[in-house]
Amino acid sequence: MNEQARWQAVLERDAQQDGRFYYGVVTTGVYCRPSCASRRPLRRNVRFFDTPAAAQADGMRPCKRCKPLQQRADSRTVERIEALCRHLEQHLDDAPNLDALAVRVHLSPFHLQRQFKAVLGLSPKQYVDALRLRALRQGLRDGAPVTRAIQDAGYGSSSRVYEKLATHLGMTPKQYRSGGRDVAISYASGDTSLGQVMIGATDRGLCFVQFADNELELIDRLRSEYPGAELAPMDAQHAPQFDDWMQALRRHLETGAPASVLPLDLRGTAFQMKVWNYLCRIPSGEVRAYAEVAEAIGHPRAVRAVASACAANRVALLVPCHRVIRGDGGLGGYKWGIERKRALLDQERAQRSGRSAKP
Ligand SMILES: [Zn+2]
Missing domain, CATH: 3.30.160.70 (Methylated DNA-protein cysteine methyltransferase domain)
Structure with a gap:
């Protein structure tokens, strides 16, 4: 798509083009989706970007109105995906088969994979893996026999499974169960x-x-x-x-670059994952109230649950819970201390004003 066609899409606020490119306005330093409802800028002040990352790298900030960093999924899709999560949770024994899952929710396998990722930030397979690992750790900590714990978590019993688990845990399930004895x-x-x-x-x-x-x-x-x-x-x-x-x-x-080299310990429930996934998209230096997060993930009454999902986040810095504050502007709780939360936010704000002060 050439620049002329992109500009035309911006003029028409063509929502079909959302996600395919972004436009930034050099005079305001803000970038938008093509469909953004804000006033159209002058052509000469517009730059086009293929990804939000490219816009950010150019010193642009995401628009608060069209929120280009948030992937959108309509509420019906979210409901379907949630129903699918419940299904997966109840069938940990079955290897998730994308084609069969797609039939359940009346989507093509391609779209299912994409929508699932948009809502949860994980593929269906990764989601099941995370659930199983969580169940396994819990079972082992509760003292269940290793084979039982592995089976109850929905894994097969081959030696290959055992090897794979050892990689995820950093030790064998037996060693994990014993509190890492002799490891x-x-x-x-x-x-x-x-x-x-x-x-x-x-x-x-x-x-x-x-x-x-x-x-x-x-x-x-x-x-x-x-x-x-x-x-x-x-x-x-x-x-x-x-x-x-x-x-x-x-x-x-x-x-704020993704730290994919560090493993996220996804112990959360589907709801927590959703909260965490949303938090990952809050731009650096910006904050949201717990209630805003609850609203944004489609559970407006779940303010308390959002707060506890944040508290349960073991790797808080990899998932930026410090960007969520109480509705009254107070800093609220933070597992690693209010002072650290404040420092982190100050630092991000300073970086941001440094960036936007650039010519
Ligand atoms: Zn916008």
């Missing part, structure tokens, strides 16, 4: 703009990511989650990997 966990912590972060890893993968004010507190938490493990500071051999993680994390804190 070597190496840890390293680093300074971020928000205090210390600690990452714990085994030879198989990550098993711990947390923030606190100081290293001692973090070691305490690591020890209480894995009382049986052998804990040791990370050696030089693993340092490059740790540096990669830290780099991804710092970049995430500074620019």
